[in-house]
Amino acid sequence: DADVTQTPRNRITKTGKRIMLECSQTKGHDRMYWYRQDPGLGLRLIYYSFDVKDINKGEISDGYSVSRQAQAKFSLSLESAIPNQTALYFCATSRGRGYGYTFGSGTRLTVV
């Protein structure tokens, strides 16, 4: 099994629908992150969490919410999806300061 698993891999949804992207990890890392990737813009941070009780907004959190259900699970929700949220979404984990990230394979979300 992959260290960081994202579900679904691909999703098409309609404008106004609520959608949840899920992330689970077997790394045992406390720190988890959600990024979105857009062509020409690189990766931008949406939310991050240090543990179940510590959740923080990133640079582009508007329109998104998160839930850290357990150390291993970190979900991203779009309460009312809009077309400009069409993107590739990545979950990542980290051991901590000075360490790099372990990324999931991504969720490609299309909002029509």
Next chain:
Amino acid sequence: AQSVTQPDIHITVSEGASLELRCNYSYGATPYLFWYVQSPGQGLQLLLKYFSGDTLVQGIKGFEAEFKRSQSSFNLRKPSVHWSDAAEYFCAVGADGGATNKLIFGTGTLLAVQP
């Protein structure tokens, strides 16, 4: 604010040729620096990282990078490119001095390899 610039959006090299991908960062203190590679349809994989010490760091797949404080650069190099190196490459800097381990990513450089 911290930032990362990758000046080259797209680079094409011939197989067997040398490669250098440029990365410039903006950060007041000694940065944490990373290079990641993304193959089509895949997540990002860590190639190498720099925190302190020797300014020339070795990574996986034969890549290396050199930290140059005077130029605020952390360029990625490979002496001989293989067709399997075709991918998108991202440079990243650790924000907030690494306390939160948030990474700021560049916009990426797409590498194509000609036979």
